[in-house]
Amino acid sequence: MHYLPFHHRYQHLASPKYFYIWSGRLLPWLASITAILMIVGLYWGLVVAPADYQQGDSYRIIFIHVPSAWMSLFIYVVMASAGAIALIWRVKVAEVIGSASAPLGASFTLLALITGSLWGKPMWGTWWVWDARLTSELILLFLYLGYMALQSAIEDPRQAARAAAILALVGVVDLPIIHYSVEWWNTLHQGPTVTKFDAPSIHWSMLIPLLIMATAFTTYYITLLLLRTRSELLERERNNGWVKQVLSSS
Incomplete structure (x- = not known):
């Protein structure tokens, strides 16, 4: 029996046709x-x-x-990992x-900056400071925007x-700078509370x-990612036979 090399089998399963089929079943x-998760998390956190x-x-904004x-x-890790796979295996x-x-990713980054600003006003007395954590997060937003601008160009x-x-x-x-900025520099932003190695300094x-x-935000991202990916694949592959075959059978 003939076996395909692992990366060939991977490419076969990750082909546009098979991705479209199995992602549709997951959605x-x-x-x-x-x-x-959203309903439970918001009710538990806000009520x-x-x-x-x-x-x-005022602390309840942390749940967003x-x-x-x-x-x-x-999402940036996912984006960079997908980029590496695309460069190596096409x-x-x-x-x-x-x-x-x-x-x-840009939307979540913007939401993090806005909610952080809303939280920072009563805590720090100002909407924005050029804090290491905030500045590096702002740079991440520019990276997302630059990525999209480069693609469209x-x-x-x-x-x-x-x-x-x-x-x-x-x-x-930029990612390790964002993560470790509160430990490397003296910043206004509070240190880690959930990801501490000994024990989280936040009540259960x-x-x-x-x-x-x-978890809800993660599944929300995956859901939107599959929807957007499926839509773009149909646009890119519209002249291929599998698109007509899949759409006709659905």
């Missing part, structure tokens, strides 16, 4: 899970969780701010995943994907809804 489940003994109810900040980093789906992730989709992938890989250097009554919201 209803992901959408349902996202809705349930059930107790008020903070120092910040009162912190997951948004986490997603801004996570996988078309990886190219599309990178381009589909960029607007979502090049007419050929595959050439645009390769150029944007290189930019994404170069920009990865606040930690559990925070983790639920982080």
Whole structure:
């Protein structure tokens, strides 16, 4: 029996046709899970969780701010990883995943900056400071915008994907700066509370809804990513036979 090499089998499973088929089967489940997690997480965080003994109810913005900040980093890792796969193995789906992730990552980054500003006003007395964490997060937003601008500036989709992938890989250097900025420099931004190695310095009554919201944001991103990727694949592959075959059978 003839066996394909591993990377050939991987490319086969990640082909536009098979990606479109299996992602369509996942979408209803992901959408349902996202809705349930969002409802539970928001109700627990905004209603059930107790008020903070120092910040009162104003701290509740963390249930949006912190997951948004986490997603801004996570999506960039996905985008850069997809770019590396596209550059090495020329996988078309990886190219599309990178381009589909960029607007979502930019949205989460902008949401993190806005909610952080709203949280910072009562805490620091100002909407914005050129803090190491805030500045490096702002740079991440510019990286997302630069990625999208570079893609739109090049007419050929595959050439645009390769150029944007290189930019994404170069920009990865900003991620450890964002993560460790509160430890490397003296900043106004509070230090890590959930990802500490010894124990999280946040009560479980606040930690559990925070983790639920982080999971909800993740499944929300994956749901939108699959939808955007499927749509772009149909546009790119509209002249291929599998598109007509799949659409006619649906």
